[in-house]
Amino acid sequence: MSDGIGARVERKEDKRFITGKGKYTDDVRVDNQAYAAFVRCPVAHAKINGVDSSAAMAMEGVIAVHTGPEMKEDGIGDIITGWSITSKDGSPMQCGVWNPMVTTYGRYVGDAVAVVVAETQAIARAAAELVELDYEELPASIGVEDAFQDGAAQVHENVPGNLIYDWEIGDEAAVAAALEGAHHITEMKIVNNRLSPNPMEPRSAVAIFDEAEDHYTLYTTSQNPHVARLVLSAFYNVAPEHKLRVIAPDVGGGFGSKIYIYPEEITCLWASMKTGRSVKWTSDRTEAFLTDAHGRDHVTKATMGFDAEGRIVGFKTDTLANIGAYVSLFATVTPTYLHGTLLSGCYDMPAVYGNVKAIHTNTVPVDAYRGAGRPEATYSVERMIETAAREMGMDPAELRRKNFITEFPYQTQVILQYDSGDYHKTLDMAQDIADVAGFAARKAEAASRGKLRGLGYSTFVEACGIAPSAAVGSLGAAVGLWESAEVRVNPVGSVEILTGCHSHGQGHETTFAQVVADRLGIPVDNVSVVHGDTDKVQFGMGTYGSRSGPVGMSAIVKALDKVEAKAKKIAAHTLEASEDDIVIENGEVKVAGTDKSMAWHEIGLAAYIAHNLPEGMEPGLKEAAFYDPLNFSFPAGALICEVEVDPETGVTDIVKFTAVDDFGNIINPNIVEGQVHGGVTQGIGQAMLEQVVYDDDGQMLTASYMDYCMPRADDVPSYALDHNATPSPLNPLGVKGCGEAGAIGSPPAVINAITDAIGTNDLQMPATPLAVWTALQNAKSSMAAE
Amino acid sequence: MYQTKYHKPASVDEAVAALSSAEDGKVLGGGQTLLPTMKQHLAAPTDLVDLRGIAGMDAISAADGVLTIGAGARHADVAASATVREAIPALACLAGGIGDPAVRSMGTIGGSVANNDPAADYPAAVLGLGATVVTNSREIAADDFFEGMFSTALGEDEIITAIKFPIPSSAGYTKFPNPASRYAMVGVFVAQTGGGARVAVTGAGQDGVFRAEMMENALSSSFEAGALDGATVDSRGMLSDIHGTAEYRAHLVSVMAKRAVDSAV
Numbered sequence A: 001m002s003d004g005i006g007a008r009v010e011r012k013e014d015k016r017f018i019t020g021k022g023k024y025t026d027d028v029r030v031d032n033q034a035y036a037a038f039v040r041c042p043v044a045h046a047k048i049n050g051v052d053s054s055a056a057m058a059m060e061g062v063i064a065v066h067t068g069p070e071m072k073e074d075g076i077g078d079i080i081t082g083w084s085i086t087s088k089d090g091s092p093m094q095c096g097v098w099n100p101m102v103t104t105y106g107r108y109v110g111d112a113v114a115v116v117v118a119e120t121q122a123i124a125r126a127a128a129e130l131v132e133l134d135y136e137e138l139p140a141s142i143g144v145e146d147a148f149q150d151g152a153a154q155v156h157e158n159v160p161g162n163l164i165y166d167w168e169i170g171d172e173a174a175v176a177a178a179l180e181g182a183h184h185i186t187e188m189k190i191v192n193n194r195l196s197p198n199p200m201e202p203r204s205a206v207a208i209f210d211e212a213e214d215h216y217t218l219y220t221t222s223q224n225p226h227v228a229r230l231v232l233s234a235f236y237n238v239a240p241e242h243k244l245r246v247i248a249p250d251v252g253g254g255f256g257s258k259i260y261i262y263p264e265e266i267t268c269l270w271a272s273m274k275t276g277r278s279v280k281w282t283s284d285r286t287e288a289f290l291t292d293a294h295g296r297d298h299v300t301k302a303t304m305g306f307d308a309e310g311r312i313v314g315f316k317t318d319t320l321a322n323i324g325a326y327v328s329l330f331a332t333v334t335p336t337y338l339h340g341t342l343l344s345g346c347y348d349m350p351a352v353y354g355n356v357k358a359i360h361t362n363t364v365p366v367d368a369y370r371g372a373g374r375p376e377a378t379y380s381v382e383r384m385i386e387t388a389a390r391e392m393g394m395d396p397a398e399l400r401r402k403n404f405i406t407e408f409p410y411q412t413q414v415i416l417q418y419d420s421g422d423y424h425k426t427l428d429m430a431q432d433i434a435d436v437a438g439f440a441a442r443k444a445e446a447a448s449r450g451k452l453r454g455l456g457y458s459t460f461v462e463a464c465g466i467a468p469s470a471a472v473g474s475l476g477a478a479v480g481l482w483e484s485a486e487v488r489v490n491p492v493g494s495v496e497i498l499t500g501c502h503s504h505g506q507g508h509e510t511t512f513a514q515v516v517a518d519r520l521g522i523p524v525d526n527v528s529v530v531h532g533d534t535d536k537v538q539f540g541m542g543t544y545g546s547r548s549g550p551v552g553m554s555a556i557v558k559a560l561d562k563v564e565a566k567a568k569k570i571a572a573h574t575l576e577a578s579e580d581d582i583v584i585e586n587g588e589v590k591v592a593g594t595d596k597s598m599a600w601h602e603i604g605l606a607a608y609i610a611h612n613l614p615e616g617m618e619p620g621l622k623e624a625a626f627y628d629p630l631n632f633s634f635p636a637g638a639l640i641c642e643v644e645v646d647p648e649t650g651v652t653d654i655v656k657f658t659a660v661d662d663f664g665n666i667i668n669p670n671i672v673e674g675q676v677h678g679g680v681t682q683g684i685g686q687a688m689l690e691q692v693v694y695d696d697d698g699q700m701l702t703a704s705y706m707d708y709c710m711p712r713a714d715d716v717p718s719y720a721l722d723h724n725a726t727p728s729p730l731n732p733l734g735v736k737g738c739g740e741a742g743a744i745g746s747p748p749a750v751i752n753a754i755t756d757a758i759g760t761n762d763l764q765m766p767a768t769p770l771a772v773w774t775a776l777q778n779a780k781s782s783m784a785a786e
Numbered sequence B: 001m002y003q004t005k006y007h008k009p010a011s012v013d014e015a016v017a018a019l020s021s022a023e024d025g026k027v028l029g030g031g032q033t034l035l036p037t038m039k040q041h042l043a044a045p046t047d048l049v050d051l052r053g054i055a056g057m058d059a060i061s062a063a064d065g066v067l068t069i070g071a072g073a074r075h076a077d078v079a080a081s082a083t084v085r086e087a088i089p090a091l092a093c094l095a096g097g098i099g100d101p102a103v104r105s106m107g108t109i110g111g112s113v114a115n116n117d118p119a120a121d122y123p124a125a126v127l128g129l130g131a132t133v134v135t136n137s138r139e140i141a142a143d144d145f146f147e148g149m150f151s152t153a154l155g156e157d158e159i160i161t162a163i164k165f166p167i168p169s170s171a172g173y174t175k176f177p178n179p180a181s182r183y184a185m186v187g188v189f190v191a192q193t194g195g196g197a198r199v200a201v202t203g204a205g206q207d208g209v210f211r212a213e214m215m216e217n218a219l220s221s222s223f224e225a226g227a228l229d230g231a232t233v234d235s236r237g238m239l240s241d242i243h244g245t246a247e248y249r250a251h252l253v254s255v256m257a258k259r260a261v262d263s264a265v
């Protein structure tokens, strides 16, 4: 079957995306449209004493100006977090209260204080500038280390020391004992730089209140519209679920930042009710930098111990995680269960311990961003092992091989049980493609041109396809992380899949259709995918954590099982054969070993005409399923980065980047490679280019592309990719997630390559030309001092 | 509300008249700096006087050892012009390295020079070649034109009509782009002229584009990269930001100057 699993089917959605015909939230035009603009806290920490909207209200075209206290009076709830974490002493976490609009204190630059609703976007924005805030500036805590110092400014009164929780995983005593007896110890301070997600489409919302029906519709840039509806209804008291429809139409990228239900969406819904107008808000780029949830921002002290043969005896990390001014939806789980559980990497570590302190600061909330916790863990593990190899005079690939896990399933010391893998072969393949054997010659040739060549590895494993509901429930999650699907066979045999996943670039319209095409033998063009509308699709959990393949497609497979069973019954009845003899092949439903068959569309017709169905069978052909995964899936890979550094300027050129991944079975290689390209490029962005910088007062210095450096095409090489699949035994398709792996695995490969080139390990991300040049100067002067 | 009246005059005189009768009028060149600033509400002119309707404002010609480029010539025109490539290849190369294709297809030399962004490329060429800025009312020598960041000798309602570049025996430009904006973090223009070597540095200095005298002296005795060994600029006068410290910029000036000399033709 040419359209089935494994085929390089062209993405069905691309025609509309690349010809500008996508329909995004900002494209939605409705009657009675008004526009919102937000008045934001101009300083990092302030007590707002008053909001004077008189000048704004006097402007022609301004409909209303509303503030946080009014919202509170109307019973709109505070913003919630979706996961409670318990500190190591057994106490529950302490979070500051997050009002959708400020009631008294503004806690970061960009915190929403008031909303202006006006006839046009231009009027709304101009009027917002006329709203005067009477505020008193308060001391602020900006950097995570500063915020955790004694005497640091308090972000919230009820969170002493700005400490949200002090969490641990693993066996501290076992690690201490192992390190005590270690032959070699490597210690490092590792900073995981703060990133802004930068989806191409900024956030947007169109809220429509229908007074006659007492009903709300929200079009919004969401990765999970059902979760948005649940939260808006159950916690923010906007409207009961059946009175609230949430639609996430085409969404131009999310990377995690569109999981969350932000103040602006809530405010638009409420303002629509207040003003009786449809209210639209679309973020501009600077607003996106200031208010979209950021990612990463960890400071870690790591210690890894080895025996004389180079076997890891113990690994310990102490991390400060910057959570920002408020605790966003998944902010608490990202540095804990999505980070600490990956500290064993792909290595057989007998003792592992991680401590994480989550800290409030006067900065925008930090939450899950492509990879969410796993990039932070991977960066720590992979920098440590590479650095240790250098310190011990060992080949970094050999040191990894000595420690690779070789038997599966493998139970780590930090909760997770890995499903399958073949780490040695994956690394063999990568070393082959990267021509590691020829590196010394290339290095010598580069040196003859005055350039420094370096080669760096990252052999990563990650946990994705979140997640078994009961397991996450026992760890503090407020929701289950199953997925749903409905497969509707139409009377003419075409198929609609309704999925609770949401595609914002992943290509579900293509891959999900391929699963059906493979099963029923019909072309992908006869299959459509419906998602992103709570009125059309049954409840689902959305897309993040590389879950749509392992969890979402598994739900589709389960529903297809039921469709197939019913189709076979209909065929057996019509063809007067035994159900057990019916097979489905190439779009035909046949009696095996005979020439008796029905075309697939005849089954559909028979089911809906219902003139001749087996006794007692209901008409129609439509089945639904909910799938709760048995475990995470564990993609892994070997990445090799080769760089050339210009020592005069500090400029790094990535000359080759090799990625061999294990994503289990692959539904569509084009799409998987696209995910790797995008993920690795974002990882290179983190490693070399991107960083959110706040000044000491909490003003963001990188609030536009003039200063925040996104990767461009000429910053990255043409990637060399391959796959070494070990199918996951835990889901019906044997797939593993592939959406985040590139971003998770690549930063350490890049930094290990650069530090190899420049001959010093004293380098933090992003390795900008300035940082690399400075590291070279520092190494020179410390050598001179010796 | 932000209201702006749009004018499209057909001559320089009409443009000057429109400007002087406006309350807070601004000339619109390619709009690649002015329009983004207006969108962000950082500028709010009452009147915009678009120069693109004035015939001949984008003419490029060379005669008697002088290359004349009309103020309305777009970066893409200069980059592609056979006349420029023949006369001063380094200038064509500089124009081809500004921004991206969209910016080069709109932005003009007059706008860039009038704006005098401390990180812009053209000011390095204008100063490095000892060019003359021609306006509706006078001619201004490059050495007198640039007066510090975003500040020039242009008077109120004065319009640049052309830039006259004396053609050097050789010249080179090397730019170290800011990784994020790709404006010049350090850009060095070197030229070998009848009056000796000139070296102009953009992107790095606290007062915008400047001449590096120590380097000019070194290159005047011998126009080759090796002559610049030990010739430096003082880091105390350099800009410092998240992309480059003052020391780093001062160091890059030396590196880029040598590379500019090596590339000079």
Ligand SMILES: Cc1cc2nc3c(=O)[nH]c(=O)nc-3n(C[C@H](O)[C@H](O)[C@H](O)COP(=O)(O)OP(=O)(O)OC[C@H]3O[C@@H](n4cnc5c(N)ncnc54)[C@H](O)[C@@H]3O)c2cc1C
Pocket (backbone or CB within 6 Å): B026, B027, B028, B029, B030, B031, B032, B033, B034, B035, B036, B051, B071, B072, B097, B098, B099, B100, B103, B106, B107, B108, B109, B110, B111, B112, B114, B115, B117, B119, B120, B121, B122, B158, B159, B160, B161, B181, B182, B183, B184
């Ligand atoms: C994404 C981006 C990247 C860029 N990258 C670079 C870069 O790498 N290097 C670089 O040098 N520049 C860069 N620029 C700036 C670009 O070169 C602009 O085109 C230039 O700075 C201004 O020229 P303009 O014709 O667009 O002027 P405008 O934006 O129209 O005007 C700029 C200012 O000059 C005044 N002005 C315009 N024309 C005249 C005139 N004839 N006489 C008197 N005053 C006048 C205007 O009133 C205004 O104050 C970039 C711009 C963008 C948007």
